[in-house]
Structures are given as C-alpha cells and as structure tokens.
Amino acid sequence: MKKLFLLAACSCLLVSGFAQNVSFKTPPDVRSDRTLSGSSRSLDKAERHFNNHYRGSTVVSWTTLAGTGFVCKFEDADRVNHVHYDKHGNWICTISGYSAEVLPKQVREMVQGCYEGYRITYVNEVSSKAAEPVYIINIESFSSYKVIRVAGDEMDVRKEMEKE
Numbered sequence: 001m002k003k004l005f006l007l008a009a010c011s012c013l014l015v016s017g018f019a020q021n022v023s024f025k026t027p028p029d030v031r032s033d034r035t036l037s038g039s040s041r042s043l044d045k046a047e048r049h050f051n052n053h054y055r056g057s058t059v060v061s062w063t064t065l066a067g068t069g070f071v072c073k074f075e076d077a078d079r080v081n082h083v084h085y086d087k088h089g090n091w092i093c094t095i096s097g098y099s100a101e102v103l104p105k106q107v108r109e110m111v112q113g114c115y116e117g118y119r120i121t122y123v124n125e126v127s128s129k130a131a132e133p134v135y136i137i138n139i140e141s142f143s144s145y146k147v148i149r150v151a152g153d154e155m156d157v158r159k160e161m162e163k164e
Contacts, residue, residue: 045089046070053091054083078102093128107135107150114155115148117141 043062050060050072057074064070069092072083079102084092100108100120111120118139126134135150136158147159 042085042087042089043070046072046085046091049085049089049091050083054081091129093126096125096127098123098125103135103137107137110150110153110155111137111139111148115139115141115146118146 046069050057054074057076060072060074062070062072067087069084069086070089072085074081074083079096079098081097082095084094086092100123103120103123108120112118118141120137121140122138124136126136132152137148137150139146139148143163145159145161145163146157149156149158
C-alpha cells in the first residue's frame with residue numbers, strides 16, 4: 001500500500017509540474033541565474049544532491065512547483081529523467097522513462113512471460129528511498145493496450161483498453 005501512495009504522490013508531482021506556473025533555471029553548474037522561487041538554501045540542497053548523484057548530466061532544466069518543491073529534468077543516452085525534491089530540497093523520487101531495451105532483463109522476462117503476444121512500448125521507472133523501483137509498463141497487442149505495474153515480484157494491470 002505504501003508503494004501505491006508513493007507512486008501516486010510522484011505521479012501527482014510530475015503532472016502538477018506541468019499544470020502549474022513554472023519558471024526555469026540554468027543548469028546547476030552555471031549558477032549565474034537564480035530565477036526559481038523558494039528558499040535558496042533548499043535549492044542549494046537539491047542542487048548538491050543532484051550534482052552528487054547525476055554527475056555528467058549536461059542539459060538540465062529546473063522547475064519550481066508552486067509551494068511544493070522542485071523538479072530537475074535531464075536526459076542521458078537512453079532515458080528521460082525527472083528528479084523530484086520537496087520544498088526543503090530533500091530528494092523524493094526519480095522518474096525515468098525509457099524503451100523496453102533498457103528495462104532490466106528479469107523484469108522484462110517476467111512481463112513477457114505473463115503477457116505473451118504483447119510487446120513493451122514504454123517504461124516509467126519510479127525510484128525512491130522508501131522502496132525498490134516500481135515499473136509502470138505500457139504494453140500492446142494486436143487488439144489491446146495495457147498499463148501494468150511491477151513492484152518486486154508483484155505485477156498487476158492498472159489500465160486496459162481495447163483497440164478499435
């Protein structure tokens with residue numbers, strides 16, 4: 001149940017970031033522009049965490065979520081990443097989106113074993129301190145789409161749609 005709440009909270013943060021009035025900041029290494037609202041101490045803390053855990057990231061954009069914290073978006077070779085921080089600069093979670101080829105082999109085989117005839121079209125991986133990664137996986141067959149959740153050795157269907 002805790003995993004579901006964590007996943008819901010991270011998803012809400014991601015969606016609310018696009019719905020709120022946001023401002024952008026230059027990459028944390030540049031630090032020449034301080035346009036994000038919120039405590040500079042909180043932003044400094046978030047930037048330190050980011051620089052320590054995501055070294056080598058070059059194209060980085062920071063967004064403030066009205067009164068709730070910060071999101072840092074960056075891309076690497078095969079992922080799009082959103083790193084979420086609360087209003088105090090504490091890391092909440094990281095949501096990474098990628099293709100089936102990047103999905104860990106064990107998880108990919110688990111999904112393919114249960115859903116024969118389906119192909120994995122996209123993956124969102126939610127990582128946090130509270131639990132092991134949770135994978136939200138989009139799969140598609142000839143006649144339908146499914147969104148499934150994999151957490152540890154548990155797997156369930158979150159959404160199902162028939163093709164027309």
